[in-house]
Amino acid sequence: MKLREAITSHLKTYRNVETNASSILITSGAQQALHLIIQFLLKPGDSVAIYIKHRIKMVFLNPIFQNPTGTTMSYERRKKVLEISTQYGIAIVEDDPYSVTGYDNEPIRSLKSMDQDGSVLYISSLSKIISSGLRIGWIVGPQAVIQRLTDAKQQIDFGHPNYPQWIAAQLLSSEGFETHFQHLRIGLKRKRDITLHALQSAFKDNIEYGIPSGGIHLWCKLKEVLNEQHLFKECVKNGIVFAPGSTLGSNDRYMRFTYSRVDDHMIEEGIRRFAEVIKPIE
Numbered sequence: 035m036k037l038r039e040a041i042t043s044h045l046k047t048y049r050n051v052e053t054n055a056s057s058i059l060i061t062s063g064a065q066q067a068l069h070l071i072i073q074f075l076l077k078p079g080d081s082v083a084i085y086i087k088h089r090i091k092m093v094f095l096n097p098i099f100q101n102p103t104g105t106t107m108s109y110e111r112r113k114k115v116l117e118i119s120t121q122y123g124i125a126i127v128e129d130d131p132y133s134v135t136g137y138d139n140e141p142i143r144s145l146k147s148m149d150q151d152g153s154v155l156y157i158s159s160l161s162k163i164i165s166s167g168l169r170i171g172w173i174v175g176p177q178a179v180i181q182r183l184t185d186a187k188q189q190i191d192f193g194h195p196n197y198p199q200w201i202a203a204q205l206l207s208s209e210g211f212e213t214h215f216q217h218l219r220i221g222l223k224r225k226r227d228i229t230l231h232a233l234q235s236a237f238k239d240n241i242e243y244g245i246p247s248g249g250i251h252l253w254c255k256l257k258e259v260l261n262e263q264h265l266f267k268e269c270v271k272n273g274i275v276f277a278p279g280s281t282l283g284s285n286d287r288y289m290r291f292t293y294s295r296v297d298d299h300m301i302e303e304g305i306r307r308f309a310e311v312i313k314p315i316e
Contacts, residue, residue, distance in 0.1 A: 037199040040206035041172055048134050048215075050147040051156065051174065059180050059187065060194050061171040064131060064159040066187075068094075070173070071127055071155060074186040092125045098142050099132040099249030102282045102290035106247065112145055119153045126154045131162040134215060136248040137223035152176045160202055162250065162294075163218060170194075170202040222250060225293040225301065232305035250294035255287050260312065262286035268311045274304055 038055035045051040061067040080091040097107035119126050128145045136142060146156035159171030229252055233241055242255040262278050279288030
């Protein structure tokens with residue numbers, strides 16, 4: 035209960051989401067939250083996409099600093115999505131791991147913070163903002179849905195361990211939490227800028243990219259078509275890892291760089307090695 039109360043306060047302070055402890059389910063990270071929703075709120079044959087020929091049951095969205103593109107859905111589009119959801123009775127699952135990382139400190143309203151009808155199930159975690167090893171996530175939603183998912187979770191893992199919950203509650207309630215956020219935003223913005231500068235220096239006009247205003251990902255497009263599988267293997271040999279576009283629903287001109295865990299002084303070297311791998315392939 036203490037952790038759920040701490041999350042309630044955190045959501046109100048940092049994410050403009052009004053809720054209460056009984057409307058929150060603690061999960062083993064965001065991945066388990068998604069698993070529970072898919073496994074126990076959907077059934078075979080349900081459509082989780084926008085196809086006119088199917089009766090849509092649910093829509094999954096990552097509207098703020100989206101993975102992999104880093105883009106943010108406009109406020110007007112968020113409003114329209116909620117209107118459509120209410121009109122047609124379509125549930126929305128909002129995955130929001132990054133909204134508190136906005137580099138300019140300007141709050142961005144999540145779909146859940148705009149939700150007047152209880153149609154949004156809101157998922158987040160501490161993995162991206164505290165530690166990937168602290169497997170604490172949560173689902174916020176209508177109490178009836180949360181109770182159903184709570185019963186399902188009990189069948190899977192008999193409840194969440196107490197010690198990680200205690201650590202998470204202490205962190206969320208700590209006076210230093212806001213300072214941590216400030217350092218996190220400043221550090222991520224610096225890493226983004228180093229990455230952008232390195233890419234521009236190495237590739238000039240041969241690469242395109244958006245400039246994310248938060249989050250941890252940079253989505254890039256190479257102007258030349260390359261053998262993606264060969265490129266990835268050669269990069270790994272040279273100590274570089276990126277996410278190929280084909281693994282993220284795009285094509286072999288696109289790729290995602292994640293800069294959050296790389297030491298600042300290694301970013302430029304990593305981009306330089308990446309450029310050197312590409313030149314022989316071209």
